[in-house]
Amino acid sequence: MKAQTILRLCVCALLFFSVVVADGTPKAKKVRCKDKNYPDCYKTQLLCPDSCLRTCVLDCASCQPVCNASLALTPPPPPPQKPLKAMKVRCKDKKFRPGCFNQQFFCPSTCPRSCEVDCASCQPVCKIAPPVATPPPPPPQTETSPAKAFCKNKLYPQCYRQEQNCPSACPNQCEVDCVTCSPVCDCNKPGAVCQDPRFVGGDGITFYFHGKKDQEFCLLSDSNLHINAHFIGKRNENMRRDFTWVQSLGIIFDNHQLYIGAMKTAIWDSAVDRVELSFNGEPIFVPETEGAEWKPKTAPEVSIRRSRDTNAIVIEVEGNFKIKANVVPITSRESFVHNYAITSDDCFAHLDIGFTFFSLSNDVNGVLGQTYAGNYTSRVKMGVTMPVLGGDKDFASSSLFSTDCAVARFNGLPDSSMNIASGINGRGVFFKK
Structure with a gap:
C-alpha cells in the first residue's frame, strides 16, 4: 500500500514539473518589416526562429527573420530608382510666331524635369547645369x-x-x-556673316538665314561678282531645322574662281592654321606670318594677305570687293549653351566673314546681296529677338561655283549703272550713279 502511494506522489511531481517547465519556455517573437522602400515585404509579419526566439529582426531585403541583429540593422542599399520621364515644354513667347512659338520639345536627358525652351534658338535648355561627380577638366586656353x-x-x-x-x-x-x-566686334558691322549664320545687311539690319547643312546657297549675285557659301551643320532631333555654319566660299568674278574654306578639325588649336585657299583651281600657300601676301601674276588686282599668323585672311580685288575671313571653332561653352551637341571628333571649324563691296549694281541679289539693292525693303520682322529670313529655294545653288540660283545676276561683265556699297562705319553707305 505504501509503495502505491509513493508511486502516485512521484507521478504527480513529474507532471507538475513538466507544466512548470512548459510555462517557463519563452514564445517566439513576431517581427515586421518597417521599411517602405521594400513594398513587397513592408509590414510582413514573421516569427523569430528557434535559435533566437526573442532577439531577431526582419531583414527587409531578403524578407526573412535573422538572429544577427548587427547585420540586419545595417541600412540596406536603396532600391534602383526608375528613370524620370522627360517633361514636355513649349515656347510661350508670341514674339517668335510663327517660327518657334508653341512648338513642343522634350527635356534633354541631363535635366528631364527641369528645362525650358530658349525661343531664340528654338531648343530646350537646362535651367540648372547638371551636377557632375568630378570637376570637369579646364577648357583649352583658347x-x-x-x-x-x-x-x-x-x-x-x-x-x-x-x-x-x-x-x-x-x-x-x-x-x-x-x-x-x-x-x-567684326560680326556687328554691316556685311558680316557669322555664327549660326547671323547676317548684318547693308542696311544695318540683323537677321538669320539657316539654309540646310551640306548644301550651297548664293550669298550675293551681281553682274560681275557671284559668291556662294557651303553650309555645314548638325540636325537637332528636337527641332525642324539644322544648326548651320558657313564652311567655305566660292567667289566668281571676271573669269576667275577663288576659294576659301575652313578645314575639318577635331581638336582646335589656334596656333595651327586651318585655312584652305585656291585660285582658278590651283592651291595657294601664304606664309604663316602676319602681313604675308600673295598675288597672282595673271590678276595683279587680286591680293590675299594674312591679318594674323594663322586662321585670319583678307582677300581684296581692287575696285570690286574686300573680304575678311577668320576660321573659328564651336567651343565647348557654345555647344553647351546652345545644345549643339558637338563631339570630340569635329569642332565644326567655320568662317566668320566681313564683306565690303565697292561696285555693286542696283540689281544685286542673294541672301546678303539683296540688302544692298537700290529698291530693297527689308522683309525682316522688326523687334523680334531672332529674325529669320526664309527663301531657301530662291538662293540654293547646285554647287559652290555654280551661278544657277533662282536670283542669279552674274554674266562676268561690270554693270554701267552701279552703286559703291560699303559696310564701313555702321549702316552701310550707298552712292548711286
Whole structure:
C-alpha cells in the first residue's frame, strides 16, 4: 500500500514539473518589416526562429527573420530608382510666331524635369547645369583667354600698336577702332556673316538665314561678282531645322574662281592654321606670318594677305570687293549653351566673314546681296529677338561655283549703272550713279 502511494506522489511531481517547465519556455517573437522602400515585404509579419526566439529582426531585403541583429540593422542599399520621364515644354513667347512659338520639345536627358525652351534658338535648355561627380577638366586656353587686337594705323600715335582684349561678345576676333582706341566686334558691322549664320545687311539690319547643312546657297549675285557659301551643320532631333555654319566660299568674278574654306578639325588649336585657299583651281600657300601676301601674276588686282599668323585672311580685288575671313571653332561653352551637341571628333571649324563691296549694281541679289539693292525693303520682322529670313529655294545653288540660283545676276561683265556699297562705319553707305 505504501509503495502505491509513493508511486502516485512521484507521478504527480513529474507532471507538475513538466507544466512548470512548459510555462517557463519563452514564445517566439513576431517581427515586421518597417521599411517602405521594400513594398513587397513592408509590414510582413514573421516569427523569430528557434535559435533566437526573442532577439531577431526582419531583414527587409531578403524578407526573412535573422538572429544577427548587427547585420540586419545595417541600412540596406536603396532600391534602383526608375528613370524620370522627360517633361514636355513649349515656347510661350508670341514674339517668335510663327517660327518657334508653341512648338513642343522634350527635356534633354541631363535635366528631364527641369528645362525650358530658349525661343531664340528654338531648343530646350537646362535651367540648372547638371551636377557632375568630378570637376570637369579646364577648357583649352583658347576658350578662356580672349584674342588680342591692336590699332594698325600710324596716324593715331596715341593708340597705335596698343594691345586690346577682344570683348566677350566676340572673344575669338575683333578690331581696334583707332579713333576711340577700343575693340569692336567684326560680326556687328554691316556685311558680316557669322555664327549660326547671323547676317548684318547693308542696311544695318540683323537677321538669320539657316539654309540646310551640306548644301550651297548664293550669298550675293551681281553682274560681275557671284559668291556662294557651303553650309555645314548638325540636325537637332528636337527641332525642324539644322544648326548651320558657313564652311567655305566660292567667289566668281571676271573669269576667275577663288576659294576659301575652313578645314575639318577635331581638336582646335589656334596656333595651327586651318585655312584652305585656291585660285582658278590651283592651291595657294601664304606664309604663316602676319602681313604675308600673295598675288597672282595673271590678276595683279587680286591680293590675299594674312591679318594674323594663322586662321585670319583678307582677300581684296581692287575696285570690286574686300573680304575678311577668320576660321573659328564651336567651343565647348557654345555647344553647351546652345545644345549643339558637338563631339570630340569635329569642332565644326567655320568662317566668320566681313564683306565690303565697292561696285555693286542696283540689281544685286542673294541672301546678303539683296540688302544692298537700290529698291530693297527689308522683309525682316522688326523687334523680334531672332529674325529669320526664309527663301531657301530662291538662293540654293547646285554647287559652290555654280551661278544657277533662282536670283542669279552674274554674266562676268561690270554693270554701267552701279552703286559703291560699303559696310564701313555702321549702316552701310550707298552712292548711286
